[in-house]
Amino acid sequence: MNDILNQLEKCMIVPVVVLENAKDAKPLGEALCNGGLPCAEVTFRTEAAEESIRIMSESFPEMLVGAGTVLTTEQVDRAVNAGAKFIVSPGFDEEIVDYCLEKGITVLPGCATPSEVAKAVKRGLEVVKFFPAEQAGGLPMIKAMAAPYTMVKFMPTGGINPENVKDYLAFNKIFACGGSWMVKNTLVENQEFDKICELSKEAVTIAKSIRG
Numbered sequence: 001m002n003d004i005l006n007q008l009e010k011c012m013i014v015p016v017v018v019l020e021n022a023k024d025a026k027p028l029g030e031a032l033c034n035g036g037l038p039c040a041e042v043t044f045r046t047e048a049a050e051e052s053i054r055i056m057s058e059s060f061p062e063m064l065v066g067a068g069t070v071l072t073t074e075q076v077d078r079a080v081n082a083g084a085k086f087i088v089s090p091g092f093d094e095e096i097v098d099y100c101l102e103k104g105i106t107v108l109p110g111c112a113t114p115s116e117v118a119k120a121v122k123r124g125l126e127v128v129k130f131f132p133a134e135q136a137g138g139l140p141m142i143k144a145m146a147a148p149y150t151m152v153k154f155m156p157t158g159g160i161n162p163e164n165v166k167d168y169l170a171f172n173k174i175f176a177c178g179g180s181w182m183v184k185n186t187l188v189e190n191q192e193f194d195k196i197c198e199l200s201k202e203a204v205t206i207a208k209s210i211r212g
Ligand SMILES: O=C[C@H](O)COP(=O)(O)O
Pocket: 016, 157, 158, 159, 160, 178, 179, 180, 181
């Protein structure tokens, strides 16, 4: 695994962020860093994504900021130019994966079936996203897919919460878990950055109780 993946794995939990307004990127980054979660997947679901990535990565050099919901190679370029260190997409988009591999950009494509994992393995990927995790079969599905594909680790995202995250993290083929529970839109809208920091600390405590 490369340095970015090693750093991401150490985070154990990756906050999945949707920001409507880039001005929230700085206080959000601060809350996450102070909460012990110095990483974020900032999704291209809003216009503010690119600028938010730029602000977060410039303001907090210690933070590992990546881009999520990347659906085009143009978004890959915009994300990386803004400072994104990794690219995540909800599905397995061959064009995006091959583009990132050609350029040496860390990419975690979404895989929810063995056929998609097979495409990732063929390209030498060591980590894939498992999305939407709970809806697509949860931990039992990951365990079933990890049996033949022993060379791959999974980053489940979708429906993960402070309760079920423990079961995921207890399985050694789980790379890290993605989730939005500590960075919910309403918390950001209401400027509840102290609460985000508190929920992040709680998430870290839970993760450490499983992974030490
Ligand atoms: O689309 C959902 C995000 O990827 C994260 O899922 P979540 O809100 O269930 O944690």
